[in-house]
Amino acid sequence: MECIVPRLGRRTFGQRLPPVVGRINFCVIDLTLFGHPNIDFKMTCPIPGGFLVAIEGIDGSGKTTVANLLAEFCKQNRLSHIVSKEPTKGTFGKQIRDSAIRGRLTVEEEVDLLTKDRKEHVETIIRPALDAEKIVLLDRYYFSTAAYQGAHGADAEAILKSNESFAPQPDLLIVLDVDPKTGIERIKQRGDEPNKFETMESLHKARQIFRHINRPFKVLVDAEKKIEAVSFFVGKTFQMTAMNKISKNDFSLRGLNRTREFFGADRLPIPSAA
Ligand code: TMP
Secondary structure, eight states: OEEEETTTEEEEOEEOOOOOBTTBOOEEOOGGGGTOTTOOOOOBOOSTTOEEEEEEESTTSSHHHHHHHHHHHHHHTTBOEEEEESSOSSHHHHHHHHHHHHOOOOHHHHHHHHHHHHHHHIIIIIHHHHHTTOEEEEESOHHHIIIIIHHTTSOHHHHHHHHHTTSOOOSEEEEEEOOHHHHHHHHHHTTOOOOTTOOHHHHHHHHHHHHHOOOTTEEEEETTSOHHHHHHHHHHHHHHHHHHHHHHHOOSHHHHHHHHHHHOTTTSOOOOOO
8 A cells, every 4th residue: 555654755555575474475564554643644635726627528439437547546646536427417417318318309408408407516516626626527518518419409609608607617628539430339349329319420510519619728639549548648638737727826835845746746856945
């Protein structure tokens, strides 16, 4: 296991000991058992105002994989975070999910349900987490409404604007871009069937809208590439954008320390204060 020791930085405490007796041939020293007073196991919130990341793309583009990957990074670096998803499991989100199985509603009805679902999501989950300065990882957000309902005839730019009147803009929007053929193949490979939103024609249109979204916080990622390459690029972009937000907001020694928390003490060469 790993723990943070003040002044020494991050240390790994998993240790292999030489064989002792019979079947017991190694031992992991778990310092939590000793209640060591110098060890801080708390999650940290180093980014002022929190950090909102929206992960978007057509179905089968790898959003959930990327969300899990960033969550794992946060866990390993003890960064306080949450992962959430839209449509949510609330009343309105459930109606949208049902329509994905039974048959689509009119585009006006879809926009109405998605807006109500998102307002609830923002009020009960997203804003409280950002107020607590957490990292919020979203698997779909209002860009999906622009893309999917835009593909169904709504005005994509008007949808973005109306959502931005009540939903906080993300610090980072990751659009995972794949050909709909790849997306549908991946859906089938994982044992699912494409739903009513996932026809080839609507995915083509949705992809084009995602590609053309014009916002300064957007990063378009070629998600046809291998997962290792996608993870590397997304991970670096996430770190750099977060660091940028920290330094913009707090250019003091405290800000530097916050950056240091974010990257892990042993990964960022920071000169000592002395
Ligand atoms: P999911 O596959 O990510 O669980 O989402 C279910 C479907 O909902 C998906 O095919 C896309 C659709 N959807 C929209 O059409 N508009 C939206 O705003 C959102 C969030 C999802």
